Amino acid sequence: MDRIDVLVVGSGFGGSVAALRLAEKGYRVTVLEAGRRFADTDLASGPWQLHRVLWAPRIGMRGIIRVRVRRRLIVLTGIGVGGGSLAYAGVHYRPDPEVFQAAGWDRSVDWSSELDPWFARAEQMLGTTTVPDLSPGDQALRRTANALGAVETFHPTRVGIDFSSCTLCGHCTTGCRTGAKNTLAKNYLRLAGQVGARVHPLAEVTKLRPRSDGWDVYTRDRVWHAKHVVLAAGAWGTTELLRRSALPGLSPALGTRMCTNGERLYVTRAKVGDGVAISSAFRPDAATTVQLCRIGPGQIAFLNAMARDDHLVSHYGRVTVKFMEQIGSRAWAALPVTGHPLGGCPLGTNPATSVADLRHRVHGYPTLHIADGSTIPHNLGVNPALTITAMAERAFAMWEDA
Ligand SMILES: Cc1cc2nc3c(=O)[nH]c(=O)nc-3n(C[C@H](O)[C@H](O)[C@H](O)COP(=O)(O)OP(=O)(O)OC[C@H]3O[C@@H](n4cnc5c(N)ncnc54)[C@H](O)[C@@H]3O)c2cc1C
Incomplete structure (x- = not known):
């Protein structure tokens, strides 16, 4: 059996950065991914085509989004080679x-300036560019911002999409079939393969066991051995896997600092015109971002709102009503949905309040690493x-060559 230096669990943003940067440093890297591998077609x-969108294999759905319902909250996460980038x-x-001044961020690092170069690298790798044209829906969002006294904050979004091949079909979140969206399979993972x-797709990890020379990692039909393990299964997946593995001496901070990014969705039926899934945004206050989203060409639109603090969500209703006036629609529904689960494994110097150190190594287990949304504590x-990608770039830049 081939020797594996680093086994990466999950092929989303953190896992893909791990795969590329550690392979570049000469490590033999294997990635285990719970979902399928997809060609664009x-x-x-x-x-x-729900069976191609959702992941529920027991009932024949083998798509790219996993749905979990907990405490009246619907949590969506990407699944498949490329993780969340597929959806x-x-x-x-x-x-x-x-x-980065919020509770949970370790104050011994100036995260904003520390991450600055890694944000630049992440944008370059993910192909960030600005949405070039505004649709009628975007114009309505701009008028909404104006009516709420925040027009100077209105902006077309920055996205990882190649507009030379994008057809503006608006299907980015159910899967981009034209290849215009820069999924991780097209950048980090492709380069990592090179x-x-x-x-390995369809390889869901069920538990980890430490051994004298590294780790045993269990999937349904195999036990894998590796010197190092990088957990990159997403905020939910990594926290769950660590809980299930019940490693002795893990920090009591495991499972703390979980949050939803203050996300709320307001769905409406209105003509917003063609465009990418999220084409513009504005900020009704300094801590809140409201984005115009669409699924498919034009008819189903929604406002996606995110807040730095959950208590700020109350005024989203006011924004939605104003937007309805501008777009000429009356029907809308608020949905308790998030696609941004974060936290569960905060980083820090104190093992009582953090799961891993500032180099992303689990306290007490220097060959076990975490690189995904679970390390974002607020x-x-x-x-x-982009933040998950930048943090992972920073973490793996600190590794020695193999
Ligand atoms: C519909 C939708 C739209 C979104 N749009 C945006 C957007 O435009 N911009 C943005 O910044 N964010 C967006 N997000 C959020 C973004 O996708 C996530 O924040 C991001 O993917 C999280 O990255 P990650 O590295 O933590 O994990 P993920 O990208 O979620 O990757 C984790 C991977 O691990 C795999 N995995 C989980 N458990 C196991 C296991 N036990 N064994 C093996 N593999 C496992 C999963 O299948 C998955 O592939 C969106 C999310 C959704 C659902």
Whole structure:
């Protein structure tokens, strides 16, 4: 059996960065991914092809989004080779510097300046660009911002989409079939494969066991051995896997600092015009971002709101009503949905309050590493994928060559 230096659990943002950067440093890297591998043409033509959108294999659904319902909250996460990038809208934000002053961020690092170069690298790798044209829906959002006295904050979004091949079909979140969305399979994972990393789809890890020379990692039909393990199964997946593995001496902070990024969805039926899934945004106050989203061409639109603090969500209703006036629609529904579960494994120097150290190594287990949304301890108030990518770039840059 081939020797594995580093076994990465999950092929989303954190896992893909791990695969590329560690393979570049000469480690033999294997990635285990719970979901399928998709060609662009395997993806759904639209939301009506539910069996290609959702992941529930017991009832024949083998798509890209896993749905969990907990305490009246619906949590959506990406699944498949490329993780959340398969279903994400491709929106990239750098959070405000004040975000890193919130509870949970270890104060011994100046995260804002420390992450600055890694944000730049993440944007370059993910192909960030600005949405070039505004649709009628975007114009309505701009008028909404104006009516609420915040027009100077209105902006077209920054996205990882190649507009030379994008057809503006609006199906980014049910799967981009044109190849225009820069999923991780097209950047980090492709490059990781070129330097020797291997990705195994349909390999869900069920538990980990430490051994004298590294780790035993269990999937349904195999036990894998590796010197190092990188947990990159997402905030939910990594926290759950650590709980299930019941490693002695893990920090009591495991499972703390979990949050939803203050996310709320307001769905409406209105003509918003063609465009990418999330095409513009504004900020009704300094801590809140409201984005215009669409599924497919034009008719189903929703406002996605995120807040740095959960108590700020109350005024979203007011924003939605104003938007309805501008777009000429009356029907809408508020949905308790998030696609941004975060936290569960905060980083820090104190094992009583953090699961892993500032180099992302689990306290007490120096060959066990965490690189995903579980290390973000507080709402960012903006879409998190770029921050997860930047944090992972920072973490793996600190590894020695193999
Ligand atoms: C519909 C939708 C749209 C979104 N749009 C945006 C957006 O535009 N911009 C943005 O910033 N964010 C967006 N997000 C959120 C973004 O996708 C996540 O924040 C991001 O993917 C999290 O990255 P991660 O590295 O933590 O884990 P993920 O990208 O979620 O990757 C984790 C991977 O681990 C795998 N896994 C889990 N458990 C196991 C296991 N036990 N064994 C093996 N593999 C496992 C999963 O299948 C998954 O592939 C969106 C989310 C959704 C659902």
